Amino acid sequence: MTDPNGSMSEREPPADGRLPRGDRVYLIDLLLTLSRGRGLIVLWVLGFGLAGVLYAALVSPEYTATAKVVREASDEGGGLPGGLSSVQGLGLDLGAGGSAGLTPGSYPEIATSREVRLAVTRDTFSFPSTGRRTTFVEHVNRPAGPLALVLRYTLWLPWTLKATLEDLGGRAEPAPVAAGSTDAVTYPTDAEERAIASLGQKISASTGDSGTLDGGGGLMTIATTATDPTLAARLNERVIEHLRTRVRTIRTETTRESLTFIEERFQAAQQELDAAEDRLSQFLERNRSVLTGGTEPQLEFRRERLRREVRFKEQLYSQLQEQLTQTRLQLQREQPVVTVAEKPAPPSKASAPNRPLVIVISLFLGAFFGGIGAFLRSVLREQQQATESPEKIQEIQTSLRPAGILQGVREELGLSKQQNSH
Structure with a gap:
């Protein structure tokens, strides 16, 4: 197809398959x-x-140590001993489980949580780069060496500026707490915050397709990265240990609260039983001669009432004692539910940089x-x-100079027009 001028249409390629002349x-x-x-x-x-x-x-090699952990299948439906939530007359409603709310899918989040990372930063490790054995907090906050200073203000300058701005912004100071108050909260220090942030880039937890966490257990992979293979393996071990502790704390929190409540009620029931027995003993001591003759119906009625009170207190005391024993045994049975399936080992090859x-x-x-x-x-x-x-290039060169840039800012703000009017 050709246009009126006899030229080939731009939409149709030439018959020989070559590109148009313009292209x-x-x-x-x-x-x-x-x-x-x-x-x-x-x-x-x-x-x-x-x-x-x-x-x-110049960049130090990094090594990644991995470990596989499995969550043991356990009976989480009952939680506390059977019958504990059915105690009548005590106001005792403890629910159905000590680990309610803790699902298998939450384990990766717990492994990388602030609580676990803070606990790891307070542990002591051997750092080959410095030849010292210190805590992770002290290692992260150590004075920078010459090479680190050069990299900080050259290749890592954007991140250095970002960290400086964050430090200038600061974080809110905790409110003062009165002496002797039980509301005191332990806040991480600035050094610990930096260590927590640094460790967050070195720890990861994930679940594979073959280890989907469902039902009673599942496989989970924990990876830790460090500049030394042995250090990476030690970090992984400490993460698993603190993960186990954190999971145990979460799973037993409800049971511990129930145990504290039952202990308080048990002590109160014991005091009430002692007081009832004392009242009965004093009554019998004062009215022994009269009760022997059996001529005072009112005293007989009061003696039976005191005995019924003592029997009720004894029954309550015995029931609470049984539940207290069962709850303590249940708390002891709630062992760590994280088992190491594959222990971390120092890697033989560096994972980064490529x-x-x-x-x-x-x-x-x-x-x-x-x-x-x-x-x-x-x-x-x-x-x-x-x-x-020439005129355009001259204008471009003038505009890119500091004076030209400042003049452009004034024109955008309307300051140049005001100066000319004056």
């Missing part, structure tokens, strides 16, 4: 631009490649930015050859 011209111009800027592209590639090599050489990948990505970035630079330089050179280009 071939644009492609030739692009290749010509890249060929003219080959030196600049090579320089960019060399620069980015050198930066990638330096990064791969040095070849870093260098390849650096070379590609160098080629990309070099091509953009060559294209922009070609455009600027073509504009310089145009008749109107």
Whole structure:
């Protein structure tokens, strides 16, 4: 199909399958631009490649230790001993389980929670990089070395500025607590907060397709990363230990609350039984001679009432004592429900950084930015050859100077017009 002028329509490709002439011209111009800027592209590639090599050489290798843990199947339906919630007359309604609300799917969240990380940061480890055995908090907050300072203010400058702004913002101080108050809350210090944040990037927990947590148990993988393989394995061990402690605390929290309540009621029942027995004993002691003759019906009635009270207190005391014993046994039976299926071992190979990948990505970035630079330089050179280009280039150069940028800000704010009017 041709247009009235006899030229081929732009929508139909030529019969020989070649690109239209206009597209071939644009492609030739692009290749010509890249060929003219080959030196600049090579320089960019060399620069980015050198930066990638330096990064791969200076960054410490990281090792990842993994462990597999399984949640044991246990009976969580009853929780407390049978019959404990059916005690009548005591106001005792303890519900149906000591681990209510704790599902298998919550274990990965617990493993990476602040409570577990805070407990790990307070543990002591051997750090080969410093040759010292200190807590994780002290290691994270140690003074930076020369190389760390150079990296902090060069490659890591954006993150350094972000951390500085966060420190300037600060965090709210806890409200003062009166002496002797039971409402005191322990807050992590600033050093511990930094250690918790650092450890959050080194711990991960996940469940695989073959270990879906359902029903009574499941497989879960815990991974910890450190700059030393032995340290990574030790971190993993401590995470598992504190995970076990945290799970046990959560699972037994309701049982412990019930045990405290029953202990309080048991002590009160014991005091009431002692008081009732004392009243009966004193009554019998004062009225022994009269009760022997059996001539005072009122005294006989009062003696029977005191005896009934003592029997009721004895029954209540005996029932609470039985429930207290059962609850203590139930608390002892609630052992940790996290079992190590595969212990963490020091890894033999580093997991990061992937040095070849870093260098390849650096070379590609160098080629990309070099091509953009060559294209922009070609455009600027073509504009310089145009008749109107000198004035435009002069205006661009003037606008990009500090004075020109400040003048542009004034114009946007309307300050320039006000100065001219005055």
